[in-house]
Amino acid sequence: MKHKLILSLAFSALTALSLTAQAGPIDTQLAGYKAAAQAADAKFTAFSAERGKAFHNRAFGGGKPDTPACASCHNENPRAAGLAPTGKVIEPVALSATPGRYADPAKVEKWFKRNCQEVLGRACSPQEKGDWLSYMVSQ
Amino acid sequence: MKTKYHPLRPVIFAGLTLAASALLWTQAIADGKHFFPPVADAKVKEECGSCHMAFSPAMLPARSWQKMMGDLGNHFGDDASLAPQLNAEITDYLVRNAADANNGRYGSKLMRGLSATSAPLRITELPKWQREHREVPAWEWRHKEVRTKANCLACHVDAERGYYDDD
Numbered sequence: 495m496k497h498k499l500i501l502s503l504a505f506s507a508l509t510a511l512s513l514t515a516q517a518g519p520i521d522t523q524l525a526g527y528k529a530a531a532q533a534a535d536a537k538f539t540a541f542s543a544e545r546g547k548a549f550h551n552r553a554f555g556g557g558k559p560d561t562p563a564c565a566s567c568h569n570e571n572p573r574a575a576g577l578a579p580t581g582k583v584i585e586p587v588a589l590s591a592t593p594g595r596y597a598d599p600a601k602v603e604k605w606f607k608r609n610c611q612e613v614l615g616r617a618c619s620p621q622e623k624g625d626w627l628s629y630m631v632s633q
Numbered sequence: 634m635k636t637k638y639h640p641l642r643p644v645i646f647a648g649l650t651l652a653a654s655a656l657l658w659t660q661a662i663a664d665g666k667h668f669f670p671p672v673a674d675a676k677v678k679e680e681c682g683s684c685h686m687a688f689s690p691a692m693l694p695a696r697s698w699q700k701m702m703g704d705l706g707n708h709f710g711d712d713a714s715l716a717p718q719l720n721a722e723i724t725d726y727l728v729r730n731a732a733d734a735n736n737g738r739y740g741s742k743l744m745r746g747l748s749a750t751s752a753p754l755r756i757t758e759l760p761k762w763q764r765e766h767r768e769v770p771a772w773e774w775r776h777k778e779v780r781t782k783a784n785c786l787a788c789h790v791d792a793e794r795g796y797y798d799d800d
Binding site: 558578579580581582608611612 | 684685686710711712713778779780781783784786787
């Protein structure tokens with residue numbers, strides 16, 4: 495009996511730990527973007543998944559002609575797979591659809607760097623990154 | 634006394650023969666001209682296989698890989714640059730498995746007709762590649778499930794495992 499209790503306690507602790515580990519990197523990354531967004535604009539309060547959605551679908555026209563929007567390759571529906579101009583299928587960007595997607599902050603930054611350049615023709619602001627990421631986490 | 638054979642004996646024999654020839658056939662393809670070992674390195678797969686299929690290193694000569702990895706900031710119009718250490722590791726893998734490495738075991742046939750000094754960056758520029766695909770009509774390349782000549786998988790369904798049979 496006692497053993498069972500200890501085991502189940504240990505199991506719950508492990509589960510809790512792994513859940514924290516899953517949520518951890520994204521929260522830390524969002525906190526970093528938030529600090530940077532506040533530093534850039536004192537009036538900034540919080541990220542908005544709604545703004546992130548508009549950003550995801552907006553055609554910018556500052557980058558490459560064949561990729562005017564995030565949605566050009568990543569699908570307007572973030573829970574569905576996307577398609578790169580190379581013909582390669584891209585896993586869905588919604589966190590619920592591809593759970594491990596945002597576990598590595600360096601990888602997230604790498605793709606913001608590449609894709610913002612291709613779509614907007616410039617780097618994304620911390621607020622844009624935070625809004626977009628919040629949208630994906632909400633999906 | 635007459636030996637009694639199992640009634641299914643001919644069927645079993647036929648099945649075994651078929652299985653054996655299927656096995657031989659697979660082996661033949663693996664050693665044949667249409668096999669290009671897929672990328673086996675996790676980092677290379679990740680960095681060279683996110684935007685397009687991770688092409689087999691055996692599809693270009695070492696000099697092409699070196700040239701490409703030396704100009705990732707302008708990779709067919711995209712900035713695909715990598716940290717220097719990672720770039721060096723990936724270049725090393727590509728060069729070690731290039732078409733002209735290992736005595737050209739997998740890649741030498743695809744290099745036929747290519748001058749020893751030219752270092753093409755596109756596999757589709759190789760003379761042998763162009764000869765092999767000369768019968769593919771333009772409308773097929775434009776098909777919405779093909780879109781680009783870089784999309785090997787659209788026609789070569791087993792390309793990710795390294796097999797590029799005539800389809």
